[in-house]
Amino acid sequence: MPKKIILLAGPTASGKSKLALYLAKKINGEIINADSMQIYKEFTILSSRPKRSEIKKIKHHLYGIISVKRHFSVGDWLKQVKKKVNLCFKKRKIPIIVGGTGLYFNTITKGISKIPEIDIKTRKNVRVLFEKIGSKKFYEKLLELDPKVKNRINPKDSQRMQRAYEVKLKTKKSLFDWFAKTKSDFLEFDLRKVFIDIPKMDLLPNISKRTELMFKENCLKEVKKFNSIRLNKSLSANKLIGVQEINQLIKDNISLDECKELINIKTRQYAKRQNTWARGHMRNWNKVYSKNFSILLKKTLKVTS
Numbered sequence: 001m002p003k004k005i006i007l008l009a010g011p012t013a014s015g016k017s018k019l020a021l022y023l024a025k026k027i028n029g030e031i032i033n034a035d036s037m038q039i040y041k042e043f044t045i046l047s048s049r050p051k052r053s054e055i056k057k058i059k060h061h062l063y064g065i066i067s068v069k070r071h072f073s074v075g076d077w078l079k080q081v082k083k084k085v086n087l088c089f090k091k092r093k094i095p096i097i098v099g100g101t102g103l104y105f106n107t108i109t110k111g112i113s114k115i116p117e118i119d120i121k122t123r124k125n126v127r128v129l130f131e132k133i134g135s136k137k138f139y140e141k142l143l144e145l146d147p148k149v150k151n152r153i154n155p156k157d158s159q160r161m162q163r164a165y166e167v168k169l170k171t172k173k174s175l176f177d178w179f180a181k182t183k184s185d186f187l188e189f190d191l192r193k194v195f196i197d198i199p200k201m202d203l204l205p206n207i208s209k210r211t212e213l214m215f216k217e218n219c220l221k222e223v224k225k226f227n228s229i230r231l232n233k234s235l236s237a238n239k240l241i242g243v244q245e246i247n248q249l250i251k252d253n254i255s256l257d258e259c260k261e262l263i264n265i266k267t268r269q270y271a272k273r274q275n276t277w278a279r280g281h282m283r284n285w286n287k288v289y290s291k292n293f294s295i296l297l298k299k300t301l302k303v304t305s
Contacts, residue, residue, distance in 0.1 A: 006097065008096060017048070023096060035047065036101040037236075038064070043240060061087075071235060071236075146174045197288065204268065
């Protein structure tokens with residue numbers, strides 16, 4: 001029988017971490033992070049990283065492993081996951097890969113393209129062009145350069161637009177031509193794919209509760225410490241929900257209640273994008289949900305056993 005790997009995804013504040021923890025206890029598993037913001041050392045509160053008490057109960061991997069100063073790609077994450085999966089199997093543990101970053105899960109189920117390394121000069125030139133002409137005009141130029149991008153990259157997704165531009169510019173091949181040649185490195189494994197399909201009416205209160213908890217745990221202090229690093233604006237950590245809003249609060253531009261509401265709104269929008277991604281890229285995943293946690297765990301165990 002092929003070795004089993006559990007993939008556990010879902011929108012933000014859907015209860016993935018708690019479910020993964022209880023699932024790991026039941027099936028003798030260890031947890032591997034698939035959240036692009038929970039990898040950073042500096043963000044414990046805003047990224048809702050698992051608590052120390054939880055980490056003591058079950059071994060967690062790839063949480064808080066790099067500094068916000070570093071660029072950490074999907075490929076970097078995949079290399080680390082392969083090592084941790086093999087480590088779990090050596091210890092006769094079942095790997096449970098849990099998170100909300102759809103692109104990470106895509107690299108496991110569909111693979112990652114072998115695009116040649118893009119040199120720093122090209123990347124910088126593309127970024128400068130984007131900042132100079134703006135998102136709208138950049139998207140128009142991208143379509144001229146690579147027509148295959150049309151209807152496949154959101155014009156608001158600045159990071160993917162710039163990536164598609166630099167790849168076509170340097171390799172003379174479309175990003176999507178590279179994608180077509182990819183295959184998963186996990187084909188020999190038994191992938192059990194689970195998505196927490198939580199209804200909107202249950203998700204919204206969870207988001208509000210989490211925002212309140214962040215402030216109780218002193219997320220202001222975390223953001224102030226982050227500000228002192230003086231990070232390059234192009235790095236991903238700047239995009240973490242809450243950073244901009246809390247900085248507005250620190251500057252007295254908005255009230256505490258306004259800050260919380262802005263964070264709630266952005267988190268709801270992010271959850272909506274995650275669900276949209278799931279509908280497009282996770283159609284063959286097992287959808288599970290129950291407001292009763294015990295029933296949710298039973299449903300998940302049924303899929304993963």
